[in-house]
Amino acid sequence: MRHCSVQVRGLLTREELDRYNGLIEVGSYLEDQNQYDLAYIVQKEIDLLILPGIERLKDKGRARDRATAEYLESLREDDEDNEDEDPGTSVS
DSSP states (O other): OOOOOHHHHTOOOOHHHHHHHHHHHHHHHHTTTTOOOHHHHHHHHHHHHHHHHHHHHHHHHHHHHHHHHOOOOHHHHHHHHHHOOGGGGOOO
């Protein structure tokens, strides 16, 4: 069975995580019994189950990127303000 990343698992709800763990257990048992055709079906269910966690992770990344962009913009504006306040420091 293919596991999802720790980051995605951390963003699953308790219900989703319980279901994920149960499906992983069932899929591992099926693989141990050489029932790969059935394990494949379980893996597909796991893939569908983790989609909301993946979307939450993407949303966190987008929010972090927006916050970084806003911070960098504020630094740029501060630099421009400082240059405007002290124009007599340039040497000609």
